Structure formats: structure tokens, C-alpha cells
Amino acid sequence: MGTTAYERVLSVAVAALHERDPEQLWPLLAADLPGLCGGDALIYKLEDWNESEGTLGLSPGATAEFTSLGDEDMGVLRAGYPLAGHYASTPDRAPVTAGRVAGRSWPRSRTARLLDELLDVDHVLGIPLPQSTTPITGCMVYRSGRDFTDDELRLAEQLQPLLAAVEQQRQLLRRLNTPSEEAADLALTPRETTVLLLLGDALTAQSIGRRLGISERTVHKHIANIYRKLGTHDRVSAVLHAQRLGLLPTAVGARP
Structure with missing residues (x-):
């Protein structure tokens, strides 16, 4: 090319x-x-x-x-x-x-x-x-x-x-909810939003990378940004907080 x-x-x-x-x-x-x-x-x-x-x-x-x-x-x-x-x-x-x-x-x-x-x-x-x-x-x-x-x-x-x-x-x-005003203020990028959704599906960083065609290191960078913007420190609290904000579906435990 x-x-x-x-x-x-x-x-x-x-x-x-x-x-x-x-x-x-x-x-x-x-x-x-x-x-x-x-x-x-x-x-x-x-x-x-x-x-x-x-x-x-x-x-x-x-x-x-x-x-x-x-x-x-x-x-x-x-x-x-x-x-x-x-x-x-x-x-x-x-x-x-x-x-x-x-x-x-x-x-x-x-x-x-x-x-x-x-x-x-x-x-x-x-x-x-x-x-x-x-x-x-x-x-x-x-x-x-x-x-x-x-x-x-x-x-x-x-x-x-x-x-x-x-x-x-x-x-x-397409699986995501329309974010509330509070969720929109977090300014998650579209890529961070999709990584957050896959976190809610209980995928590992390695699996998320395979799904999105990016490296595991890049996934961890997105996760770090998600935690920072949500004010959380781990996967469970990030997903629960995103649910409370209406950003993620409440039934995110099941994989697609």
C-alpha cells in the first residue's frame, strides 16, 4: 500500500x-x-x-x-x-x-x-x-x-x-442505550464506549482486543481512560456505574 x-x-x-x-x-x-x-x-x-x-x-x-x-x-x-x-x-x-x-x-x-x-x-x-x-x-x-x-x-x-x-x-x-446528560458529560469516545460494553459482557482484555482487532495494550489504555472518566477503579464498579447512568443496558451480563 x-x-x-x-x-x-x-x-x-x-x-x-x-x-x-x-x-x-x-x-x-x-x-x-x-x-x-x-x-x-x-x-x-x-x-x-x-x-x-x-x-x-x-x-x-x-x-x-x-x-x-x-x-x-x-x-x-x-x-x-x-x-x-x-x-x-x-x-x-x-x-x-x-x-x-x-x-x-x-x-x-x-x-x-x-x-x-x-x-x-x-x-x-x-x-x-x-x-x-x-x-x-x-x-x-x-x-x-x-x-x-x-x-x-x-x-x-x-x-x-x-x-x-x-x-x-x-x-x-447499536446495543448501547442513549446516554443520559450526565453520561454524555463523561465524554467517552466511541471506542471507549464499545470497550465498556464488552467489559460488561465479562470479556477479558485479550478477548476484547481480538473482538475489536486491536492490541491488548491498547485495550488496557482504553480501560484506564474509562475508569478515570467514570471515577472508578475496577471492572465491576465501572459497569455498575455505567448502568446507573443509563449508558449500558441493565442486562449486560449475558454475552451477545
Whole structure:
């Protein structure tokens, strides 16, 4: 990854980890990911989705075009030919293009023709979340002209941990209560808040690090900041105080 690309990825990662609204995390990524991968537009698919329903989002440049589609055409795009079938049939989660999966049949497919008419794009790059199972979650990046290069596929693979971390952050932030005014005054960062939630799940610092994709040392730094801001000195008192403030759900003892 070149210095410029690395700096752009780092900038996106920092912005994502400072976003407090979980529903803004993927729109934030969708605005920058296509350019990082050499693409023009992007669709992301989260949680349960199929041809007719489920969480699906678009990059800003594609929103108007996609939202104007009829149900039948939208179902074609939601189906994710041929990438959804490819990832459902293999445990391999390496990024790959539609052209490499479907070969000569890709340009003749209904999906390719629709994308050409809609966005004037010819190629699709699939970037699944590393641990996703059926239905496969992640994103598809679109571009016109030549297909994605080997270097761009390698860059997409380097981006996968970032996508996984952002999705983990989104899921954790969605579990949190809306903080009271007193809790908001504590000024916990979004990352400290997710670490606090996992403390309430009785995870060790090592397990929290694995869950969030950060080092155990970094986790301990977050925990120290949490204790300082809450005015506590141990895990139990921190979790109980956070519950009293309405920051954590009262039934945080069970793991998700």
C-alpha cells in the first residue's frame, strides 16, 4: 500500500472510529471506499438481505440512480450476480471481480447490462467481510473501463480488516442505550464506549482486543481512560456505574 493510499485509509479509519452514530459508519465508508479501490460507486450489504429486502446502502454518487429503479431491476442488483453465489460456495473471502468469477459470461449477463445502462460501469469488485457467512455481507465496488488490477485486489484485501472493525463497532454501538446528560458529560469516545460494553459482557482484555482487532495494550489504555472518566477503579464498579447512568443496558451480563 503506497504512502498516499495508506494515509487515506488511515484517515477513513480515524473518522469511522470517532463516529458516535452507528448508522453513519457505513455511509461514511461508502463515500471514500470506491476511490480507495479505484472504483466509481459502491453498494454495501449488511446483516440479512436478499433480492427483496434487508440492509443495503449506496455510495453518494449512486444513490439517485439506484433509488429510481423498479423492484425487478433492484432485485437483480441486490442478487449480486455472480459474487453472492461465488462466496456462498467457498470459505475463501478474498476480494475478487465479477469478470474473474464469471469469465466471458459476465458482460452478457443481465446484471452487467443493467449496470452499464444505470451507471455506465463495466466491472464489479466484491469485498466481503472476512468472517461473514450466508448471506455474505460486505460491499461491491463498481468501475468503468478496464477491470480491477491485481494491485487493486491486494489493496482491497488490506482494507478488509478495516471494514470488519467498522462493522463490529456498528453492531456494538447499536446495543448501547442513549446516554443520559450526565453520561454524555463523561465524554467517552466511541471506542471507549464499545470497550465498556464488552467489559460488561465479562470479556477479558485479550478477548476484547481480538473482538475489536486491536492490541491488548491498547485495550488496557482504553480501560484506564474509562475508569478515570467514570471515577472508578475496577471492572465491576465501572459497569455498575455505567448502568446507573443509563449508558449500558441493565442486562449486560449475558454475552451477545
